[in-house]
Amino acid sequence: MLASDYFIQFSQRLSGHPKEEHQAIFKELLHYHKIHSNGNWHELTIEDNLIAKIEEQLIALNTHKPLQYVLGIAPFYNIDIKVSEHTLIPRPETEELVHFILEENKGNTLHVLDIGTGSGCIPVTLLKNRQQWTALGVDIDEKALKIALLNAKEHKISPRVAFEKMDVLRENFNLKDVSILVSNPPYISESEKAMMTKTVLDFEPEKALFADTGDPLIFYRRIAKEMTTQKYGGKAYFEINPIYAEEIITIFQSFNPTLLRDMQQKNRFLCIS
Ligand SMILES: C[S@@+](CC[C@H](N)C(=O)[O-])C[C@H]1O[C@@H](n2cnc3c(N)ncnc32)[C@H](O)[C@@H]1O
Incomplete structure:
Protein backbone atom coordinates (compact mmCIF):
# COMPACT_ATOMS: atom_id res chain seq x y z
CA MET A 1 0.00 0.00 0.00
CA LEU A 2 1.17 3.52 -0.66
CA ALA A 3 2.32 5.21 2.55
CA SER A 4 0.18 8.26 1.74
CA ASP A 5 -2.97 6.09 1.52
CA TYR A 6 -2.19 4.27 4.74
CA PHE A 7 -1.39 7.55 6.48
CA ILE A 8 -4.94 8.81 5.78
CA GLN A 9 -6.39 5.75 7.54
CA PHE A 10 -3.82 6.01 10.35
CA SER A 11 -4.57 9.69 10.97
CA GLN A 12 -8.35 9.13 11.00
CA ARG A 13 -7.98 6.56 13.78
CA LEU A 14 -5.25 8.23 15.85
CA SER A 15 -6.83 9.93 18.84
CA GLY A 16 -5.55 12.09 21.68
CA HIS A 17 -2.83 13.73 19.60
CA PRO A 18 -3.27 17.10 17.87
CA LYS A 19 -3.92 16.71 14.14
CA GLU A 20 -0.83 18.77 13.28
CA GLU A 21 1.38 16.16 15.02
CA HIS A 22 0.01 13.16 13.09
CA GLN A 23 2.49 13.38 10.21
CA ALA A 24 5.46 13.78 12.56
CA ILE A 25 4.31 10.74 14.57
CA PHE A 26 3.81 8.68 11.42
CA LYS A 27 7.24 9.64 10.07
CA GLU A 28 8.77 8.77 13.44
CA LEU A 29 7.16 5.31 13.23
CA LEU A 30 8.50 4.80 9.70
CA HIS A 31 11.95 5.90 10.88
CA TYR A 32 11.75 3.47 13.82
CA HIS A 33 10.98 0.65 11.38
CA LYS A 34 13.98 1.77 9.32
CA ILE A 35 11.87 3.00 6.43
CA HIS A 36 13.73 6.06 5.22
CA SER A 37 12.91 8.40 2.37
CA ASN A 38 14.51 11.54 1.00
CA GLY A 39 11.64 13.58 2.35
CA ASN A 40 9.04 12.14 0.00
CA TRP A 41 7.66 9.40 2.23
CA HIS A 42 4.22 9.64 0.61
CA GLU A 43 5.42 7.66 -2.39
CA LEU A 44 6.90 4.77 -0.42
CA THR A 45 5.21 1.40 -0.53
CA ILE A 46 4.70 -0.26 2.83
CA GLU A 47 4.25 -3.98 3.18
CA ASP A 48 1.40 -5.68 5.05
CA ASN A 49 3.66 -7.01 7.82
CA LEU A 50 4.85 -3.47 8.58
CA ILE A 51 1.28 -2.18 8.56
CA ALA A 52 0.43 -4.87 11.13
CA LYS A 53 3.25 -3.61 13.41
CA ILE A 54 2.18 0.02 13.03
CA GLU A 55 -1.42 -0.97 13.78
CA GLU A 56 -0.24 -2.38 17.14
CA GLN A 57 1.59 0.86 17.88
CA LEU A 58 -1.52 2.82 16.91
CA ILE A 59 -3.51 0.93 19.55
CA ALA A 60 -0.88 1.82 22.17
CA LEU A 61 -0.83 5.48 21.04
CA ASN A 62 -4.62 5.62 21.38
CA THR A 63 -4.29 4.86 25.10
CA HIS A 64 -2.43 8.24 25.18
CA LYS A 65 0.85 6.46 25.84
CA PRO A 66 3.69 8.80 24.80
CA LEU A 67 5.33 7.91 21.49
CA GLN A 68 8.71 7.45 23.22
CA TYR A 69 7.28 4.70 25.45
CA VAL A 70 5.52 3.07 22.51
CA LEU A 71 8.83 2.92 20.63
CA GLY A 72 11.01 2.37 23.70
CA ILE A 73 13.35 5.06 22.41
CA ALA A 74 13.74 8.81 22.85
CA PRO A 75 16.08 11.07 20.90
CA PHE A 76 18.42 12.83 23.35
CA TYR A 77 21.18 15.29 22.45
CA ASN A 78 22.96 13.49 19.62
CA ILE A 79 21.94 9.92 20.40
CA ASP A 80 18.91 7.65 20.86
CA ILE A 81 18.20 6.64 24.46
CA LYS A 82 16.22 3.56 25.41
CA VAL A 83 13.35 4.29 27.77
C1 LIG B 1 13.65 13.60 37.14
S1 LIG B 1 14.19 11.92 37.05
C2 LIG B 1 15.71 12.15 36.14
C3 LIG B 1 16.09 11.00 35.27
C4 LIG B 1 17.25 11.29 34.31
N1 LIG B 1 18.43 11.68 35.03
C5 LIG B 1 16.86 12.39 33.35
O1 LIG B 1 17.41 13.50 33.47
O2 LIG B 1 16.02 12.16 32.47
C6 LIG B 1 14.72 11.62 38.70
C7 LIG B 1 15.29 10.24 39.00
O3 LIG B 1 15.57 10.17 40.40
C8 LIG B 1 15.29 8.87 40.87
N2 LIG B 1 15.04 8.90 42.31
C9 LIG B 1 13.90 9.21 42.97
N3 LIG B 1 14.07 9.13 44.30
C10 LIG B 1 15.36 8.74 44.49
C11 LIG B 1 16.14 8.46 45.66
N4 LIG B 1 15.63 8.61 46.89
N5 LIG B 1 17.43 8.08 45.49
C12 LIG B 1 17.95 7.96 44.26
N6 LIG B 1 17.27 8.20 43.11
C13 LIG B 1 15.98 8.60 43.23
C14 LIG B 1 14.07 8.44 40.06
O4 LIG B 1 13.95 7.02 40.04
C15 LIG B 1 14.38 9.07 38.69
O5 LIG B 1 15.03 8.16 37.85
Whole structure:
Protein backbone atom coordinates (compact mmCIF):
# COMPACT_ATOMS: atom_id res chain seq x y z
CA MET A 1 0.00 0.00 0.00
CA LEU A 2 1.17 3.52 -0.66
CA ALA A 3 2.32 5.21 2.55
CA SER A 4 0.18 8.26 1.74
CA ASP A 5 -2.97 6.09 1.52
CA TYR A 6 -2.19 4.27 4.74
CA PHE A 7 -1.39 7.55 6.48
CA ILE A 8 -4.94 8.81 5.78
CA GLN A 9 -6.39 5.75 7.54
CA PHE A 10 -3.82 6.01 10.35
CA SER A 11 -4.57 9.69 10.97
CA GLN A 12 -8.35 9.13 11.00
CA ARG A 13 -7.98 6.56 13.78
CA LEU A 14 -5.25 8.23 15.85
CA SER A 15 -6.83 9.93 18.84
CA GLY A 16 -5.55 12.09 21.68
CA HIS A 17 -2.83 13.73 19.60
CA PRO A 18 -3.27 17.10 17.87
CA LYS A 19 -3.92 16.71 14.14
CA GLU A 20 -0.83 18.77 13.28
CA GLU A 21 1.38 16.16 15.02
CA HIS A 22 0.01 13.16 13.09
CA GLN A 23 2.49 13.38 10.21
CA ALA A 24 5.46 13.78 12.56
CA ILE A 25 4.31 10.74 14.57
CA PHE A 26 3.81 8.68 11.42
CA LYS A 27 7.24 9.64 10.07
CA GLU A 28 8.77 8.77 13.44
CA LEU A 29 7.16 5.31 13.23
CA LEU A 30 8.50 4.80 9.70
CA HIS A 31 11.95 5.90 10.88
CA TYR A 32 11.75 3.47 13.82
CA HIS A 33 10.98 0.65 11.38
CA LYS A 34 13.98 1.77 9.32
CA ILE A 35 11.87 3.00 6.43
CA HIS A 36 13.73 6.06 5.22
CA SER A 37 12.91 8.40 2.37
CA ASN A 38 14.51 11.54 1.00
CA GLY A 39 11.64 13.58 2.35
CA ASN A 40 9.04 12.14 0.00
CA TRP A 41 7.66 9.40 2.23
CA HIS A 42 4.22 9.64 0.61
CA GLU A 43 5.42 7.66 -2.39
CA LEU A 44 6.90 4.77 -0.42
CA THR A 45 5.21 1.40 -0.53
CA ILE A 46 4.70 -0.26 2.83
CA GLU A 47 4.25 -3.98 3.18
CA ASP A 48 1.40 -5.68 5.05
CA ASN A 49 3.66 -7.01 7.82
CA LEU A 50 4.85 -3.47 8.58
CA ILE A 51 1.28 -2.18 8.56
CA ALA A 52 0.43 -4.87 11.13
CA LYS A 53 3.25 -3.61 13.41
CA ILE A 54 2.18 0.02 13.03
CA GLU A 55 -1.42 -0.97 13.78
CA GLU A 56 -0.24 -2.38 17.14
CA GLN A 57 1.59 0.86 17.88
CA LEU A 58 -1.52 2.82 16.91
CA ILE A 59 -3.51 0.93 19.55
CA ALA A 60 -0.88 1.82 22.17
CA LEU A 61 -0.83 5.48 21.04
CA ASN A 62 -4.62 5.62 21.38
CA THR A 63 -4.29 4.86 25.10
CA HIS A 64 -2.43 8.24 25.18
CA LYS A 65 0.85 6.46 25.84
CA PRO A 66 3.69 8.80 24.80
CA LEU A 67 5.33 7.91 21.49
CA GLN A 68 8.71 7.45 23.22
CA TYR A 69 7.28 4.70 25.45
CA VAL A 70 5.52 3.07 22.51
CA LEU A 71 8.83 2.92 20.63
CA GLY A 72 11.01 2.37 23.70
CA ILE A 73 13.35 5.06 22.41
CA ALA A 74 13.74 8.81 22.85
CA PRO A 75 16.08 11.07 20.90
CA PHE A 76 18.42 12.83 23.35
CA TYR A 77 21.18 15.29 22.45
CA ASN A 78 22.96 13.49 19.62
CA ILE A 79 21.94 9.92 20.40
CA ASP A 80 18.91 7.65 20.86
CA ILE A 81 18.20 6.64 24.46
CA LYS A 82 16.22 3.56 25.41
CA VAL A 83 13.35 4.29 27.77
CA SER A 84 10.74 2.22 29.58
CA GLU A 85 7.84 2.86 31.93
CA HIS A 86 10.43 2.84 34.74
CA THR A 87 12.36 5.80 33.36
CA LEU A 88 11.46 9.40 32.75
CA ILE A 89 11.37 10.44 29.10
CA PRO A 90 14.44 12.69 28.86
CA ARG A 91 13.45 16.33 28.40
CA PRO A 92 14.90 18.99 26.09
CA GLU A 93 15.93 21.02 29.18
CA THR A 94 18.15 18.13 30.25
CA GLU A 95 19.75 18.17 26.81
CA GLU A 96 20.58 21.82 27.50
CA LEU A 97 22.12 20.83 30.85
CA VAL A 98 24.30 18.25 29.11
CA HIS A 99 25.29 20.88 26.55
CA PHE A 100 26.37 23.36 29.26
CA ILE A 101 28.48 20.69 30.94
CA LEU A 102 30.17 19.70 27.69
CA GLU A 103 30.81 23.33 26.75
CA GLU A 104 32.32 24.14 30.14
CA ASN A 105 34.39 21.00 30.54
CA LYS A 106 36.84 19.99 27.86
CA GLY A 107 39.32 18.31 30.23
CA ASN A 108 40.42 14.77 29.59
CA THR A 109 39.99 12.55 32.58
CA LEU A 110 37.01 13.76 34.59
CA HIS A 111 34.79 11.61 36.78
CA VAL A 112 31.03 12.30 36.86
CA LEU A 113 28.50 11.36 39.56
CA ASP A 114 24.90 11.51 38.33
CA ILE A 115 22.31 11.40 41.11
CA GLY A 116 18.91 10.10 39.97
CA THR A 117 20.27 8.78 36.70
CA GLY A 118 17.05 7.10 35.41
CA SER A 119 17.68 6.01 31.81
CA GLY A 120 21.31 7.08 32.23
CA CYS A 121 20.78 9.71 29.54
CA ILE A 122 23.10 12.23 31.24
CA PRO A 123 26.22 10.08 31.88
CA VAL A 124 25.81 8.10 28.65
CA THR A 125 25.66 11.27 26.56
CA LEU A 126 28.51 12.94 28.43
CA LEU A 127 30.80 9.90 28.05
CA LYS A 128 29.80 9.39 24.43
CA ASN A 129 31.03 12.94 23.78
CA ARG A 130 34.13 12.79 26.02
CA GLN A 131 36.16 9.69 25.30
CA GLN A 132 38.18 9.66 28.52
CA TRP A 133 35.58 10.56 31.13
CA THR A 134 34.21 8.01 33.58
CA ALA A 135 30.92 8.08 35.49
CA LEU A 136 28.79 6.57 38.21
CA GLY A 137 25.01 6.85 37.94
CA VAL A 138 22.88 6.14 41.01
CA ASP A 139 19.13 5.66 41.28
CA ILE A 140 16.62 4.16 43.67
CA ASP A 141 14.90 2.23 40.87
CA GLU A 142 16.58 -1.02 39.91
CA LYS A 143 14.48 -1.38 36.76
CA ALA A 144 15.53 2.08 35.56
CA LEU A 145 19.17 1.10 36.16
CA LYS A 146 18.75 -1.93 33.89
CA ILE A 147 17.72 0.44 31.10
CA ALA A 148 20.69 2.68 31.91
CA LEU A 149 23.01 -0.33 31.55
CA LEU A 150 21.47 -1.17 28.16
CA ASN A 151 22.05 2.41 27.04
CA ALA A 152 25.69 2.27 28.12
CA LYS A 153 26.12 -0.98 26.19
CA GLU A 154 24.34 0.32 23.10
CA HIS A 155 26.59 3.39 23.00
CA LYS A 156 29.72 1.39 23.76
CA ILE A 157 30.73 3.22 26.91
CA SER A 158 30.10 0.32 29.35
CA PRO A 159 33.70 -0.02 30.55
CA ARG A 160 33.72 3.62 31.67
CA VAL A 161 30.41 3.79 33.50
CA ALA A 162 28.90 2.03 36.52
CA PHE A 163 25.36 2.16 37.82
CA GLU A 164 24.41 1.55 41.44
CA LYS A 165 21.11 1.19 43.23
CA MET A 166 20.99 3.79 45.98
CA ASP A 167 18.43 5.77 47.93
CA VAL A 168 20.32 9.04 48.12
CA LEU A 169 17.99 10.41 50.78
CA ARG A 170 18.92 7.59 53.14
CA GLU A 171 22.31 6.27 51.99
CA ASN A 172 25.67 7.98 51.82
CA PHE A 173 27.27 8.76 48.51
CA ASN A 174 30.97 9.40 48.22
CA LEU A 175 32.15 12.61 46.57
CA LYS A 176 35.84 11.76 46.74
CA ASP A 177 37.29 11.65 43.20
CA VAL A 178 34.15 13.26 41.73
CA SER A 179 34.99 16.17 39.42
CA ILE A 180 31.47 16.80 38.13
CA LEU A 181 28.37 16.18 40.21
CA VAL A 182 25.18 16.36 38.19
CA SER A 183 21.58 15.81 39.16
CA ASN A 184 18.15 16.22 37.70
CA PRO A 185 16.27 15.01 40.77
CA PRO A 186 12.48 14.70 41.15
CA TYR A 187 11.49 18.34 41.60
CA ILE A 188 7.79 18.78 40.94
CA SER A 189 5.62 19.72 43.90
CA GLU A 190 2.26 18.09 44.59
CA SER A 191 0.60 21.48 44.10
CA GLU A 192 1.68 21.48 40.43
CA LYS A 193 -0.06 18.17 39.71
CA ALA A 194 -3.27 19.88 38.66
CA MET A 195 -1.45 21.64 35.81
CA MET A 196 0.16 18.47 34.41
CA THR A 197 -1.12 16.50 31.42
CA LYS A 198 -2.76 13.11 31.87
CA THR A 199 -0.12 11.62 29.55
CA VAL A 200 2.63 12.54 32.01
CA LEU A 201 0.67 11.61 35.14
CA ASP A 202 -0.62 8.30 33.78
CA PHE A 203 2.56 7.03 32.16
CA GLU A 204 5.70 8.59 33.65
CA PRO A 205 7.05 7.11 36.92
CA GLU A 206 5.74 9.04 39.90
CA LYS A 207 9.02 8.77 41.81
CA ALA A 208 10.90 10.35 38.91
CA LEU A 209 8.64 13.39 38.96
CA PHE A 210 7.72 14.08 42.59
CA ALA A 211 9.86 14.17 45.72
CA ASP A 212 7.99 11.67 47.86
CA THR A 213 8.29 13.52 51.13
CA GLY A 214 6.24 16.56 50.24
CA ASP A 215 9.37 18.74 50.23
CA PRO A 216 10.22 19.38 46.55
CA LEU A 217 13.67 20.65 47.56
CA ILE A 218 14.68 17.65 49.66
CA PHE A 219 17.16 16.29 47.11
CA TYR A 220 18.97 19.64 46.84
CA ARG A 221 19.14 19.96 50.64
CA ARG A 222 20.50 16.43 50.95
CA ILE A 223 23.14 16.90 48.23
CA ALA A 224 24.20 20.31 49.61
CA LYS A 225 24.58 18.76 53.07
CA GLU A 226 26.89 16.02 51.71
CA MET A 227 28.85 18.55 49.64
CA THR A 228 29.43 20.59 52.79
CA THR A 229 30.27 17.63 55.05
CA GLN A 230 32.65 16.12 52.51
CA LYS A 231 34.15 19.55 51.64
CA TYR A 232 33.36 18.99 47.96
CA GLY A 233 35.62 21.07 45.73
CA GLY A 234 34.45 19.98 42.28
CA LYS A 235 31.84 21.33 39.93
CA ALA A 236 28.12 20.72 40.24
CA TYR A 237 25.22 21.12 37.82
CA PHE A 238 21.57 20.80 38.77
CA GLU A 239 18.35 20.97 36.86
CA ILE A 240 15.85 22.85 38.99
CA ASN A 241 12.23 23.88 39.18
CA PRO A 242 12.21 27.58 38.17
CA ILE A 243 9.58 28.42 40.79
CA TYR A 244 12.04 27.51 43.57
CA ALA A 245 15.16 29.10 42.04
CA GLU A 246 15.72 31.58 44.88
CA GLU A 247 15.31 28.95 47.60
CA ILE A 248 17.71 26.58 45.83
CA ILE A 249 20.28 29.37 45.46
CA THR A 250 20.06 29.81 49.24
CA ILE A 251 20.57 26.08 49.84
CA PHE A 252 23.87 26.17 47.89
CA GLN A 253 24.85 29.72 49.00
CA SER A 254 28.25 28.74 50.43
CA PHE A 255 29.30 27.24 47.07
CA ASN A 256 28.78 30.48 45.16
CA PRO A 257 26.21 29.14 42.69
CA THR A 258 24.94 30.72 39.48
CA LEU A 259 21.60 30.34 37.79
CA LEU A 260 21.30 29.68 34.08
CA ARG A 261 18.21 30.08 31.95
CA ASP A 262 16.77 27.51 29.60
CA MET A 263 15.59 28.21 26.06
CA GLN A 264 12.29 29.46 27.41
CA GLN A 265 14.18 32.00 29.52
CA LYS A 266 13.30 30.24 32.77
CA ASN A 267 15.82 29.81 35.60
CA ARG A 268 16.30 26.09 35.01
CA PHE A 269 19.87 25.25 35.98
CA LEU A 270 22.08 25.90 38.97
CA CYS A 271 25.82 25.65 38.41
CA ILE A 272 28.74 25.55 40.75
CA SER A 273 31.92 25.85 38.72
C1 LIG B 1 13.65 13.60 37.14
S1 LIG B 1 14.19 11.92 37.05
C2 LIG B 1 15.71 12.15 36.14
C3 LIG B 1 16.09 11.00 35.27
C4 LIG B 1 17.25 11.29 34.31
N1 LIG B 1 18.43 11.68 35.03
C5 LIG B 1 16.86 12.39 33.35
O1 LIG B 1 17.41 13.50 33.47
O2 LIG B 1 16.02 12.16 32.47
C6 LIG B 1 14.72 11.62 38.70
C7 LIG B 1 15.29 10.24 39.00
O3 LIG B 1 15.57 10.17 40.40
C8 LIG B 1 15.29 8.87 40.87
N2 LIG B 1 15.04 8.90 42.31
C9 LIG B 1 13.90 9.21 42.97
N3 LIG B 1 14.07 9.13 44.30
C10 LIG B 1 15.36 8.74 44.49
C11 LIG B 1 16.14 8.46 45.66
N4 LIG B 1 15.63 8.61 46.89
N5 LIG B 1 17.43 8.08 45.49
C12 LIG B 1 17.95 7.96 44.26
N6 LIG B 1 17.27 8.20 43.11
C13 LIG B 1 15.98 8.60 43.23
C14 LIG B 1 14.07 8.44 40.06
O4 LIG B 1 13.95 7.02 40.04
C15 LIG B 1 14.38 9.07 38.69
O5 LIG B 1 15.03 8.16 37.85
